[in-house]
Amino acid sequence: MNDDTMQAIRILAGSMRDLQQRAARELAPVVDDILRSSSRDIRHIEHTLDCLLAFCGHGPVLEMYRETLPPLLGHRPGCDG
Numbered sequence: 001m002n003d004d005t006m007q008a009i010r011i012l013a014g015s016m017r018d019l020q021q022r023a024a025r026e027l028a029p030v031v032d033d034i035l036r037s038s039s040r041d042i043r044h045i046e047h048t049l050d051c052l053l054a055f056c057g058h059g060p061v062l063e064m065y066r067e068t069l070p071p072l073l074g075h076r077p078g079c080d081g
Contacts, residue, residue, distance in 0.1 A: 017058075019055075020055050020057065020058035020061065021058070023051070023054070023055040023058070023061060024055070024058060024060045024061050024064070027048070027051060027052060027055075027061065027064060028060075028064065030048055030051075031048065031052075031064045031067060031068050034048060034068055034071060035067060035068070035071065038071065039071065040071075042072065045068065045071060045072045046072065048068060049065060049068055049069065049072065052064055052065040052068065053065060
């Protein structure tokens with residue numbers, strides 16, 4: 001690869017990282033609200049999970065996804081089944 005191609009890849013990677021960080025900042029209050037309120041709004045939770053899934057390559061977003069999924073499935077920590 002030539003220098004121009006490598007520079008373009010670096011710029012793209014930086015833009016992706018910035019977008020992932022922005023998604024984490026913007027989705028965090030939505031996830032917090034779902035968890036704090038014990039929301040049962042399936043459409044809202046599913047939409048939020050879809051948004052999170054788009055950015056699951058970023059660790060903090062993946063963790064939010066993992067936290068948001070159990071309420072959708074009706075599971076609670078410490079409960080069997």
